[in-house]
Amino acid sequence: MVSTKDNSTLLKNNSLRRLMVARVSTNFAYQMLTIAIGWQMYSLTKSAFYLGLVGLVQFLPMLFLSLFVGHASDRYDRRKIITLSQTIQSLFILILAFGSFSGWITKERFLLIIFLIAVAHSFEGPPMQALLPNIVSREVFPRASALMSSVSEFAVIVGPAVGGILYSFGPTLIYALVGTLYLTSGTLISQISIKKEEFKPEPASIKSLFAGISFIKSKPIILGAISLDLFAVLFGGATALLPIYASSILMIGSFGLGVLRSAPAIGALLMSAYLAKNPLKHNVGKTMFTAVIFFGISTIVFALSKSVIISFLALFVLGASDVISVVIRSTLVQLETPDNMRGRVSSVNMIFIGTSNQLGEFESGTTAALFGTVNAAFIGGIGTIIVVLLWMKLFPSILHVDKFQTSKP
Incomplete structure (x- = not known):
C-alpha cells in the first residue's frame, strides 16, 4: 500500500502542483460548458439529433488536426x-457569452462557435497528455x-x-x-518547469507526421488498449442523452442534469483516490477488461x-469503472x-478518445432520434460488452499484462 506521505512527497513538485490546478480549472470549466451547451441546444431545438451534432x-x-498537433508537440x-490553445478557447467562449447575452444566438451560430472552440481545443490534448512524463x-x-x-475528478x-x-x-x-x-489554466501551464529528454527531432516529413500511427501499430498492447476505449465508449455514450433524461424522462430540470452529470465524476473521484493510494501492481490487463464490462x-x-x-448509482459505477x-x-x-x-x-490517442466521446455523442443522438432515447442507451451498453469480449480474443497479449513497465522502452 502507498501511504499518504508518498502522495505528499509528490505534491512538493511545484510543476506538478501547477499542472494539477490547471487541470482542475479546465475540467471544472469544461463540465460547466458541457452543461450549458447541452441544455441551451436542447432548449433551442428540442432535438436529440442536434444534441448529436454538437458532438460531431x-x-x-x-480528427483532422490531431496528427499535426502531435507532430508539433514533439518539435x-x-x-x-x-497556453495558446486555452487562450483562444477562452476568447470564443467569451464571444458565446456575449452572443447569449445579446440574444443573437441561433442553432446555426451556436454550432459554428462550438466548432471554433473545438478547433482551438484540438491543439490542447496531445501536448497536455505528453506533459506529465516530463x-x-x-x-x-x-x-x-x-x-x-483524483483531483481532476x-x-x-x-x-x-x-x-x-x-x-x-x-x-x-x-x-x-x-x-x-481557461485563461487561468493557460497562465499556470506557461509557468511549469519540465525535464524533457534530450533527442534530435526528426526532419518534418509525411513519415514523421504519421510516425505515431506506425508506432502504435507496432505495439499490440497500446493499439488494443486505445481501440478498446474507442469502440466501448463509442457505443456506451449514454451521457450525451442526459439532457433528454433530465428533461423528459426523469423530469428533474437543469439542476437535476447537473447532479446526474456529477454522478460519474463522484465514482471516478473515489476510485482514482483509491488507485492513488493503492496503485495497480498485478493483473493490469484483466482489470482493464473487467472495468469496461462494468x-x-x-x-x-x-x-x-x-x-x-x-x-445516479448506475452513473456512479460507470464513472468508477x-x-x-x-x-x-x-x-x-x-x-x-x-x-x-x-x-x-x-495525438493518435486523442483521435481515439475524441472519436469515442464526441462521435459517440453523435452516434447516441442519431440512434436516439431513430429508435428512441431508452433504446439507444440500452443498445449502447450491450454493444460495449460485445466489444470487450471481442477484444479479449483479438488482443490476448493485453490479458497477459501483469505489471506496468517502469524501465525505459
Whole structure:
C-alpha cells in the first residue's frame, strides 16, 4: 500500500502542483460548458439529433488536426502550445457569452462557435497528455497519473452541479466564468518547469507526421488498449442523452442534469483516490477488461431506469469503472512510448478518445432520434460488452499484462 506521505512527497513538485490546478480549472470549466451547451441546444431545438451534432462538430477538428498537433508537440514547447490553445478557447467562449447575452444566438451560430472552440481545443490534448512524463519520474508515474485523475475528478463533480445552478440564471454567467478559468489554466501551464529528454527531432516529413500511427501499430498492447476505449465508449455514450433524461424522462430540470452529470465524476473521484493510494501492481490487463464490462452493465442499468436514485448509482459505477480503464490505458501508453514520440502517439490517442466521446455523442443522438432515447442507451451498453469480449480474443497479449513497465522502452 502507498501511504499518504508518498502522495505528499509528490505534491512538493511545484510543476506538478501547477499542472494539477490547471487541470482542475479546465475540467471544472469544461463540465460547466458541457452543461450549458447541452441544455441551451436542447432548449433551442428540442432535438436529440442536434444534441448529436454538437458532438460531431467537436469531433471533426480533432480528427483532422490531431496528427499535426502531435507532430508539433514533439518539435516545439508543449507548454506554449497548450497556453495558446486555452487562450483562444477562452476568447470564443467569451464571444458565446456575449452572443447569449445579446440574444443573437441561433442553432446555426451556436454550432459554428462550438466548432471554433473545438478547433482551438484540438491543439490542447496531445501536448497536455505528453506533459506529465516530463514532470515526474517513470517510477512514480502510475501514482501521479491516478493522483491527477483524483483531483481532476473533484472538479468534474462540482462543475456540473454548479453549471446546473448557474444555468437557471441563463448561460451568459457560465460562459463568462468558463472563459476566465481557461485563461487561468493557460497562465499556470506557461509557468511549469519540465525535464524533457534530450533527442534530435526528426526532419518534418509525411513519415514523421504519421510516425505515431506506425508506432502504435507496432505495439499490440497500446493499439488494443486505445481501440478498446474507442469502440466501448463509442457505443456506451449514454451521457450525451442526459439532457433528454433530465428533461423528459426523469423530469428533474437543469439542476437535476447537473447532479446526474456529477454522478460519474463522484465514482471516478473515489476510485482514482483509491488507485492513488493503492496503485495497480498485478493483473493490469484483466482489470482493464473487467472495468469496461462494468461500464457496459452500468450503461444498461441507466438506460432502463426510471428512478433518479438508480440512475445516479448506475452513473456512479460507470464513472468508477471508466477511471480504472483510463488510468491503465494512459499509463500503458505513456510508459511504453519514448519521449520523442509521446506527442505524436498522444495525438493518435486523442483521435481515439475524441472519436469515442464526441462521435459517440453523435452516434447516441442519431440512434436516439431513430429508435428512441431508452433504446439507444440500452443498445449502447450491450454493444460495449460485445466489444470487450471481442477484444479479449483479438488482443490476448493485453490479458497477459501483469505489471506496468517502469524501465525505459
